[in-house]
């Protein structure tokens with residue numbers, strides 16, 4: 163199972179972030195050079211006396227910029243790379259879940275987390291860690307430097323500083339919870355939108371568009387409220403910080419001003435500060451608060467980043483797995499023509515549901531064409547899914563061509579299976595792409611031949627270059643089924659076809675044409691077709707009827 167731990171590890175201190183964070187310390191010598199230059203100017207030395215100081219300040223500034231750029235670049239490249247790997251792993255983990263797993267996240271939500279929300283990880287890891295280093299290191303150095311000249315100025319900074327992280331921690335804790343809720347809301351809205359867009363025709367036909375628009379409006383309002391809550395917290399934390407930072411700097415400035423004027427004599431280890439020393443302390447005071455300010459700016463990146471990592475973790479959670487480990491050492495499957503299918507003592511129940519198969523046996527001979535019939539809910543689709551290795555049986559054995567279906571063999575066995583579900587998905591793409599499906603070695607001629615064999619050769623709307631609408635818009639129901647059959651036909655290595663209700667909802671003539679195409683294409687292959695259609699059942703070599711009531715043992719004649 164993929165994990166976000168490799169990315170979370172990047173949130174731990176690293177050389178890059180240390181260099182990037184520590185670069186802010188260059189301000190100490192820069193401020194010293196600036197203060198001494200002003201002091202010398204004040205003492206009446208000419209402009210030529212500050213040349214070296216100006217050069218030093220510029221050189222230190224350049225060095226700081228180089229350190230920051232180097233650290234940021236390295237970290238960015240590493241985080242970007244690991245985030246891509248994590249996204250791919252999460253997508254693979256999602257694909258490894260059985261299509262029959264009802265707990266699978268909605269596609270819109272998954273897309274939102276993987277594509278959009280995952281981006282929040284980048285600013286978190288690239289900006290937060292160096293900012294944390296800076297906030298830990300720089301104030302201590304500055305405090306020591308200031309204390310060398312004035313203990314009272316150091317005391318002012320020391321009193322103002324801890325209040326800031328304290329308030330930020332309180333606010334940040336709330337920010338993370340708010341970010342998490344906002345992400346959940348965003349994912350839910352994307353899922354809702356995608357689902358309703360897919361079903362727009364149904365909504366329109368049933369006059370439910372207005373109601374859906376209202377619900378979408380409600381969801382959007384709820385997302386707006388969550389976003390505003392996050393923003394409110396962000397503004398609150400920066401307001402707290404600015405207040406304390408401004409108070410701290412102002413009090414140091416007041417003290418230094420009155421000290422230089424001779425009104426406040428105390429606080430400087432028994433001596434009067436010079437103009438340069440006073441200026442140095444004054445220049446360091448805002449720099450003391452600067453890292454804390456930066457940390458507060460990225461504090462919300464942290465909240466959003468952590469929430470995104472949690473969302474990715476949740477997406478990668480294992481549900482009902484599909485048999486077949488991605489890295490299993492799969493043994494070579496020996497092929498000698500179409501395979502047999504042997505099912506022995508099969509036990510199966512959907513998670514939390516009543517038993518569908520209890521000691522079920524079935525044998526399908528190589529090249530045999532059988533129809534699976536039985537009442538609705540008897541488990542025909544479930545049986546087909548079990549043979550296709552889309553989910554695991556509770557016990558018993560399913561062997562295809564003599565090879566037992568298990569985690570080691572499932573991936574290889576699935577390659578020789580041609581699967582056509584009850585509702586084949588048609589992509590909004592040209593007919594050619596819908597048939598070839600990007601499979602290696604499937605050329606134009608293969609597609610054209612498969613289309614002819616599927617009986618679509620002379621259908622004007624099914625030319626290879628014709629672009630189909632979403633969900634197959636542009637083709638009739640019968641043509642859609644034949645398009646799905648053509649998909650199987652261009653997969654020559656598939657010699658066991660599992661077809662689920664190919665003639666459902668078709669009129670007799672169309673059903674006849676689909677059956678003709680199916681039998682023509684499945685010649686020489688083993689075929690198991692789930693059907694309620696007597697026309698299709700009559701043309702198969704054998705009919706296997708599943709139990710008349712679900713959960714009753716169904717013994718099929720071998």
Ligand SMILES: Nc1ncnc2c1ncn2[C@@H]1O[C@H](COP(=O)(O)OP(=O)(O)OP(=O)(O)O)[C@@H](O)[C@H]1O
Pocket residue numbers: 262263264512513515518536537538539540541542543544545712
């Ligand atoms: N993904 C699922 N998770 C849990 N239960 C399911 C799932 N899919 C189907 N079921 C339940 O399992 C039982 C068998 O369903 P299945 O689809 O296999 O029946 P079927 O014989 O193919 O029915 P039909 O002829 O109506 O298609 C049904 O009671 C159904 O409600």
